[in-house]
Amino acid sequence: AQSVSQHNHHVILSEAASLELGCNYSYGGTVNLFWYVQYPGQHLQLLLKYFSGDPLVKGIKGFEAEFIKSKFSFNLRKPSVQWSDTAEYFCAVNAKGGNKLVFGAGTILRVKS
Amino acid sequence: EAGVTQFPSHSVIEKGQTVTLRCDPISGHDNLYWYRRVMGKEIKFLLHFVKESKQDESGMPNNRFLAERTGGTYSTLKVQPAELEDSGVYFCASSQDLISGGARETQYFGPGTRLLVL
Numbered sequence: 434a435q436s437v438s439q440h441n442h443h444v445i446l447s448e449a450a451s452l453e454l455g456c457n458y459s460y461g462g463t464v465n466l467f468w469y470v471q472y473p474g475q476h477l478q479l480l481l482k483y484f485s486g487d488p489l490v491k492g493i494k495g496f497e498a499e500f501i502k503s504k505f506s507f508n509l510r511k512p513s514v515q516w517s518d519t520a521e522y523f524c525a526v527n528a529k530g531g532n533k534l535v536f537g538a539g540t541i542l543r544v545k546s
Numbered sequence: 547e548a549g550v551t552q553f554p555s556h557s558v559i560e561k562g563q564t565v566t567l568r569c570d571p572i573s574g575h576d577n578l579y580w581y582r583r584v585m586g587k588e589i590k591f592l593l594h595f596v597k598e599s600k601q602d603e604s605g606m607p608n609n610r611f612l613a614e615r616t617g618g619t620y621s622t623l624k625v626q627p628a629e630l631e632d633s634g635v636y637f638c639a640s641s642q643d644l645i646s647g648g649a650r651e652t653q654y655f656g657p658g659t660r661l662l663v664l
Contacts, residue, residue: 477637532577534639536581538587539589
């Protein structure tokens with residue numbers, strides 16, 4: 434069965450600090466990988482996704498993620514966070530052509546201004 | 547283009563009562579999914595419709611949950627009778643199709659329905 438592990442449940446950073454949120458998945462086949470974000474009071478939004486090709490994917494708001502197949506990882510990064518990045522971040526995976534997304538437990542990021 | 551919408555946004559009911567949640571997917575999206583997040587836990591898959599057919603309902607917790615998608619448009623998720631452990635946020639998502647890959651496989655989420663069973 435697929436599973437997703439997010440390494441940190443809570444992260445607190447000061448503005449302008451760099452961010453890296455870890456995500457590892459367990460699945461034997463080919464996968465699609467996603468990061469979703471939920472800002473306070475808002476619904477889940479797609480931040481970025483990886484289906485194939487360049488393992489370094491760029492998303493909205495300056496976020497990027499790198500797929501490292503050998504490590505089953507898809508870590509999210511941002512060089513300089515802003516107060517507005519305060520949100521909960523979810524890593525998710527599904528099988529190619531599959532349906533259900535399997536989510537990690539989520540990481541709550543708080544950025545201090 | 548309108549996004550995925552869900553109704554109601556919040557529902558507070560007593561144990562033993564019935565609640566029906568509604569989801570309207572993005573127009574033209576054949577795939578509709580229900581997920582649930584119980585407090586403090588991860589978001590978990592409940593079921594998947596392709597048009598009006600249930601493709602996968604492996605995540606449905608028990609037979610107190612009934613999902614329908616008549617006509618292949620909006621979907622309802624009924625909980626009857628509700629129990630305390632059913633409290634959580636119920637998310638709906640939709641996607642275009644599973645075959646093409648890429649953007650058409652991406653699932654877009656609604657705002658969720660917060661259900662509290664007392």
